[in-house]
Amino acid sequence: MKKAERLNWIIMTLKQRGKMTAAELARYMEVSPRTIYRDMTALGEIRVPVTVHEGADGGYEIDPSYFLPTIRLNDREILVLLMLLKFAEQLHMEEFLGGIRTLGHKLLEICRGDSERLQAAIARIRFDMGAVLPERYPEGIFSLLIEAFADRRRLRLAYFTPLRGELSEREVTPLELVYVDGCWYLYAHCHLRNEQRTFRLDRIRSAGLLQEEALAGPPDAAPGEPLQEILLEMDPRLFDLVEADEAMRGADITPLAGGRLEVRLVRRRLDYFEHLAFRNVEQVTVKSPPALVASIRAKLSLGIRKYGQEP
Incomplete structure (x- = not known):
């Protein structure tokens, strides 16, 4: 990293993180503390308002009102x-x-x-994300959700349920906005049902901010599905292809007789593993949880009844 780029990074880091020691900055920037000392001298020479605090609780701190006028991009x-x-x-x-x-x-x-x-x-770069084709999203919904997250406010939704053909009004605490398989979803606590629910954004007909404060709770609590242990038997060649997928990270791997692998994970969402099983029938077997095995079995049985006979 060139010196000018490094000085900009130091300014941005101190503005974002607050007071830091030379050793902390050196580790963060992957340079020596001596380099940081020289960079601090250079910042002083160009009149960047950096304050030096001495003693056990010392470090460098930048005036929070300081404005970095330009951003240089390589x-x-x-x-x-x-x-x-x-x-x-x-x-x-x-x-x-x-x-x-x-x-x-x-x-x-x-x-x-x-x-x-x-x-x-x-x-020449293409992103293939169209598993779900959403209807049009309500105008202004993303800005509204960002405001609700930032100000910790509840929302009132008019939500359409296609299976019942119903339009219902819900008061919710928004927890997470998630993009999955081509469509946006809102994880929220529904105060009408008093439980966590998932709302497809394109089925929200209208939304408004309420004055009531949102429920307190960590974002980790947002998804409504419980944590479940997933056990797979997988061909090593398939595992090589999918091990970098987000859903497979942190998996415990045990070699089995015959060259296959036992893959064990704990996850909330199971749809990835159901799709994996259908697309790679010969290379992966889902052993648990029982609900996932039953879902795969039921869909396979339905497919056999529907398509199994020659026309």
């Missing part, structure tokens, strides 16, 4: 942001779409002579 950082913006365009967040595209134009302006080359590269 080519790799611009490329990363352009890829993330292309991904964001496919999240169906209409109220942010204008800002996403404007930011993309601004990033390409920074590149100037290299913009066509970057655009050609980005055009």
Whole structure:
């Protein structure tokens, strides 16, 4: 990292984290403490308001009112942001779409002579996320949810349930906003049912902020499903393909006779493992939990009855 980039990182780190020692900054920046001392001298020379606290509780602290006037981005950082913006365009967040595209134009302006080359590269990147095709999301719903999270406020929802054809009014404490398989979902505590529920955002017909304060509780408590132990028997070649998936991280692996692997995990959501079983029938066997095994068995039986006979 060049010196100018390092000085900007020190300023941003101190503004975000508050007081830090030279040793802490050195570990964070992966440089020596001596380098940090030299960088602090350089910041003083350009009149950055850094205060030095001495003693056991000492360290460096930056004036919180200090404004860093420019953000310098290198080519790799611009490329990363352009890829993330292309991904964001496919999240169906209409109220942010204008800002996403404007930011993309601004990033390409920074590149100037290299913009066509970057655009050609980005055009060859594709994100396939369309497992669910949502209806149109309510106007302003994402901004409303972000405000509810930030201010810890409850929401009143008008929610449509297709199976019953009903429109019901719910008062909820929003817990998490989650994007899964092409659609946005809200995990929330429903005060009508007095339990945690999952709401598909495209089925919310209207929403408004309430004055009542949201229920206290850690985000970890948001998903309504309980933790369950999942046990799989898997071909090692399949495990090599999926071990980096988020759902497979932290799995306990035990080699079995015949070359297969026993894979043990604890998770809330089971849909990933059901899809894995259907797509790789010969390479993975779900052993538990019983509810997941029963669900797979029932769907296979239905498929056999529906498609098993020759026309």
